[in-house]
Amino acid sequence: MTNAVKIMKSKWPVLAAVLTGIILMLAVWPGGMIRRDVEITSGGNNPYGYSAELTTGEVYEQYFVAMGDKLCEHSVAFSTAGDISDDLVLRYELKKENGEVLYTEDLFAGDIRYSEYQTFIPDVKLKKNALYSFSITAVSGSENLTVVCTPLPVDYAPGFRHMTVDGNAVTYTMYSSFMYDMKLNAANTIFTWLTIWLVIAALVEVCLLRKSGKENSSKLS
Amino acid sequence: MLSKIKTLSEDKRVQNIIFALWFIASVIIFVTLQYGIGVDYDESFTWDLVVCKNFPEMIRATAEDVHPPLYYLIGKLFVAVFGASIQTLLWDSVVQALLTCILSWVYVRKNWGWKCALLFNTVVLFAPYQLHYNLNMRMYSLMNLLAMGVIFLSLEVIKEGKTHQFVLLYVFSILSVYTQYFAVLPVVVCYVWLAVIMLKNKDFKKFRSLFIVGALDVITFFPWLIYGMKNLGIGPEGRVENYRFKFTPWEIVHTFFKCNLENYEIIAMIVLALALVCFILTWKRFSGTEQSFLVMLIINSIFCIYVSQWIGSLNGHDFGMRYIIYVYLFFWLFMIFVFSRAGSATFTLLAAWALVLCLSSYRVEHAYEYDTTPLMPKTMAFIEENISPDDLVVYDYNEGFYMIWKYYMPENELLSFFNMDLEEMRGRTFWFLNLNGTEFSKEDMEKYGITVEKYSDMGFMGMERFDFWKVTVAE
Numbered sequence: 001m002t003n004a005v006k007i008m009k010s011k012w013p014v015l016a017a018v019l020t021g022i023i024l025m026l027a028v029w030p031g032g033m034i035r036r037d038v039e040i041t042s043g044g045n046n047p048y049g050y051s052a053e054l055t056t057g058e059v060y061e062q063y064f065v066a067m068g069d070k071l072c073e074h075s076v077a078f079s080t081a082g083d084i085s086d087d088l089v090l091r092y093e094l095k096k097e098n099g100e101v102l103y104t105e106d107l108f109a110g111d112i113r114y115s116e117y118q119t120f121i122p123d124v125k126l127k128k129n130a131l132y133s134f135s136i137t138a139v140s141g142s143e144n145l146t147v148v149c150t151p152l153p154v155d156y157a158p159g160f161r162h163m164t165v166d167g168n169a170v171t172y173t174m175y176s177s178f179m180y181d182m183k184l185n186a187a188n189t190i191f192t193w194l195t196i197w198l199v200i201a202a203l204v205e206v207c208l209l210r211k212s213g214k215e216n217s218s219k220l221s
Numbered sequence: 222m223l224s225k226i227k228t229l230s231e232d233k234r235v236q237n238i239i240f241a242l243w244f245i246a247s248v249i250i251f252v253t254l255q256y257g258i259g260v261d262y263d264e265s266f267t268w269d270l271v272v273c274k275n276f277p278e279m280i281r282a283t284a285e286d287v288h289p290p291l292y293y294l295i296g297k298l299f300v301a302v303f304g305a306s307i308q309t310l311l312w313d314s315v316v317q318a319l320l321t322c323i324l325s326w327v328y329v330r331k332n333w334g335w336k337c338a339l340l341f342n343t344v345v346l347f348a349p350y351q352l353h354y355n356l357n358m359r360m361y362s363l364m365n366l367l368a369m370g371v372i373f374l375s376l377e378v379i380k381e382g383k384t385h386q387f388v389l390l391y392v393f394s395i396l397s398v399y400t401q402y403f404a405v406l407p408v409v410v411c412y413v414w415l416a417v418i419m420l421k422n423k424d425f426k427k428f429r430s431l432f433i434v435g436a437l438d439v440i441t442f443f444p445w446l447i448y449g450m451k452n453l454g455i456g457p458e459g460r461v462e463n464y465r466f467k468f469t470p471w472e473i474v475h476t477f478f479k480c481n482l483e484n485y486e487i488i489a490m491i492v493l494a495l496a497l498v499c500f501i502l503t504w505k506r507f508s509g510t511e512q513s514f515l516v517m518l519i520i521n522s523i524f525c526i527y528v529s530q531w532i533g534s535l536n537g538h539d540f541g542m543r544y545i546i547y548v549y550l551f552f553w554l555f556m557i558f559v560f561s562r563a564g565s566a567t568f569t570l571l572a573a574w575a576l577v578l579c580l581s582s583y584r585v586e587h588a589y590e591y592d593t594t595p596l597m598p599k600t601m602a603f604i605e606e607n608i609s610p611d612d613l614v615v616y617d618y619n620e621g622f623y624m625i626w627k628y629y630m631p632e633n634e635l636l637s638f639f640n641m642d643l644e645e646m647r648g649r650t651f652w653f654l655n656l657n658g659t660e661f662s663k664e665d666m667e668k669y670g671i672t673v674e675k676y677s678d679m680g681f682m683g684m685e686r687f688d689f690w691k692v693t694v695a696e
Contacts, residue, residue: 036483150678188483191577195488198570202495205564206502 014204021200028196029189036184040067041177042150042157051079051146052165052172054090054138060147061135062173063161066126068180075117076136077148077175084109087141094122097131112145117177131161136174148175236335240326243339244319247346250583251315254356255308256590258597259682264310264358265625271296272305273631284448291399292360310358318355318362321345321369328373329554337557340572344553345369347579349480352586354546360400361546367397368407368547372521372554375411376514379418382427391434395441403529403544408438410521418513466530473526476542477549480581492574496556499563506562515555522551589683596680603679603689604630613651615641615692617659626654629681643669646694653690661692670695 027033052060074094086109094103103122112118126132136147149163149172159178163170184192230236260268270279270293279297283290296313303309322342329338345351345365354361370393377386394412397404412435419428470490478489500515507515525545533540553575560571608614610632616623617638626635638659647669661671674691 034484184483187577187581191482191488191574191581192484194570194574194577195491198492198567198574199495201566201570202499202560202563205567206499 013208017200017204021197024196025193028192029184032183034184034192035181036188037072038068038180038182039177040157040159040180042160042173042175051081052149052170053081053146054136054142056138056140056142058142059135059137059166060163060174061133061165061167062163062176063131063133064176064178065159065161066128066130066132066180067159067178068182069126069128070181071122071124071126071178072181073119073121073123073179074134075119075177075179076134077117078112079146079148080112080144081146082144084112084145085141085143088112088145089139089141090145091135091137091139092120093135093137094120094124095133095135097133102132106139109141117175134176149173150175230335236330239335240339240342243342244322247319247322248315250347251356254352254583254586254590255311256594258307259594260307260358260625260628261683262622262625265622265628267293267296267310267358268628269624271300271310273627284445288360288401289399289445291396292363295363296358307358311356314355314357314359314362317366318346318351321362321366324366324370324373328377332376333558333561336568336572337561340575341550341554341557343579344557344575345550347582348549348553348575349485349578349582349585350477350543350546350549352579352582353589354543356586356590359543361543364397364401364404365547365550367393367400368404369550371397371408371411372518372551375415375517376510378415378427378431379510379514382424382430384430387430387434391437394434394438398438398442399445401544403525403532406525406528406545407521407547410517410524414513414517414520418510466527466534468527468530473542477552478578480578481585482578482581485578492556492571493552496559499567500555500559503559503562511558515558518551518555522548522555593683594681596678596686597682600679600681601629603676607676607691608633608652608689613649614654615651616654617657625681643671643694648694648696650691650693653692654687655690656684656687 054060071094076092078090088107088109090107090112092103092105092107093101095101102124103120105120105122107118138145157173160173160176163173270282274282276297279293280290283293296310299309299313303312322345325341325345326338329341346355351365371390374386374390374393377383378390394408397408412431415431416428419425419431470493471486474489474493475486478485482488497519504512525548529545530540533544556571557568561568608630610630612633613636614626614630614633615636615638616626620637620640623635623637626633638653643665653673661673665671672693672695676689676691678686679689680686
């Protein structure tokens with residue numbers, strides 16, 4: 001009697017295993033039980049580029065297209081050319097294309113670290129492929145504080161678009177990193193599904209055939 | 222129809238045709254990854270030894286390095302025959318990986334069937350971690366070939382014990398330890414396993430042959446070991462303070478299965494654990510020799526991972542999991558063998574799972590070859606136009622890694638920023654390759670009358686952008 005026939009004869013455990021597999025597959029996709037963090041960045045891990053000095057009240061605005069439907073974290077690179085003013089208030093705003101503010105966060109002097117990304121946590125839902133912007137404004141105490149930018153083309157990094165300073169277009173892009181929370185893409189979904197079925201198939205074949213008492217030491221031909 | 226296919230697949234000639242087609246396809250895939258315009262830090266060391274040094278200089282340099290000379294000797298042979306280029310040394314590594322596949326086609330097919338052999342070969346060439354080091358101008362693909370040779374021949378010696386198998390065991394053992402010092406570990410485990418089995422079976426004839434082979438290994442390797450050990454700095458003086466050991470399963474799979482798939486660490490641990498569970502549950506499906514072979518693979522893997530790191534902690538040189546890259550193949554051989562006995566559905570799903578990993582690995586490697594070099598043409602053109610071979614180039618990186626700058630600017634004098642005496646630089650103009658954002662202090666700028674012209678957004682393969690500064694120090 002072949003292994004396949006023996007398996008089919010033990011139909012109820014096999015059906016239960018198949019049903020479990022299908023439920024787990026659907027939970028992964030489209031259920032979205034397992035998600036992934038995707039980072040889209042316009043710069044490397046060590047921001048070291050062109051520094052644009054902030055002036056009090058000046059609005060640095062970077063436009064971008066949302067690459068996912070949920071923005072968890074957003075990091076922007078700053079640098080200091082000397083001692084920062086104790087009066088510093090740095091305002092971060094995340095906006096829709098029409099200017100509606102989705103998220104605001106203020107940073108103060110003690111929050112700024114030299115040549116590092118400062119992380120904001122908007123944790124907002126976005127519409128994928130829609131245009132948004134984030135702005136950095138030194139509300140007060142802007143001395144010696146710079147925003148780190150790259151003079152590479154605006155489309156150098158995926159999703160990044162043009163940048164303005166007080167509404168005037170400039171030829172550089174802010175060093176910035178978006179962290180999106182997304183469902184698994186096709187490759188990851190297939191990989192996860194295969195893992196589920198590998199586990200189920202192994203346990204079914206091993207346990208059922210073990211139960212049937214069939215011992216087979218022949219090699220897989 | 223299915224029975225006809227089954228009959229055909231049992232024909233060794235058909236299997237060989239399938240292998241030949243697979244082999245040709247693999248070579249074509251490697252061709253698509255041969256952009257080959259840049260080197261990493263370790264590859265520049267290979268280039269310096271193999272291309273820039275003569276034979277006696279190379280031997281002396283390898284004795285002072287953390288690796289024995291065999292790989293460099295083979296590299297020098299390749300360069301002598303095919304010319305000095307990145308492609309020559311990359312194909313040196315690829316050929317060694319392909320030889321591993323031929324070896325496993327003989328021995329894996331013989332013991333576990335052609336499907337296991339084909340799957341294992343696919344993993345040897347294209348799995349994460351493996352593909353990168355098969356395309357690396359270093360000794361890691363050679364290590365895979367030699368370590369797997371020791372493993373396969375150990376099994377042959379136990380099962381048959383013919384004279385030529387003992388000879389091949391000696392050859393693979395001695396060549397592996399002449400390639401990597403850490404290769405002593407899997408070789409020792411294999412020999413101990415063989416000795417235990419032979420003594421348990423009271424097979425004293427084989428034990429005597431094993432003893433002779435082992436003695437020959439020691440005699441042949443001992444002179445180099447003494448010569449090289451003096452320079453390895455192993456001991457209390459070389460001990461690395463607060464060395465961080467990578468012992469957890471997560472850290473091990475994080476390195477060995479690294480790819481662009483989500484949660485690959487957890488998934489790899491699940492599949493490895495599943496293989497262990499299946500091995501236990503299907504224990505009786507394996508013969509006595511197979512059981513002990515698989516147990517030996519587990520012990521060998523654990524031994525290599527832990528002991529190699531302990532040795533690495535005694536030596537000032539940073540330890541990398543790549544030094545025991547063959548352990549990754551031990552994992553795969555174990556999984557393939559165990560799942561092939563679990564059943565055909567399990568094996569087929571393992572093959573599909575492995576294929577997805579290999580595809581991910583290909584994408585990552587393709588991106589590494591082609592997407593981490595966007596600034597290279599601009600940088601090379603800048604060097605060509607602006608930096609004369611007589612110019613001094615200062616760099617702000619670890620002095621031990623100067624060879625990578627030497628690869629790109631072979632005729633220039635190189636000096637580490639941290640060893641530079643500005644007093645001696647008075648009246649000179651030099652180039653500063655600024656990778657880490659090092660600045661001259663305000664005091665030095667004023668005291669030495671330093672002027673700087675900055676040229677930004679330069680880059681070599683795989684590294685962060687750097688600047689070239691043209692620095693002039695006043696008289």
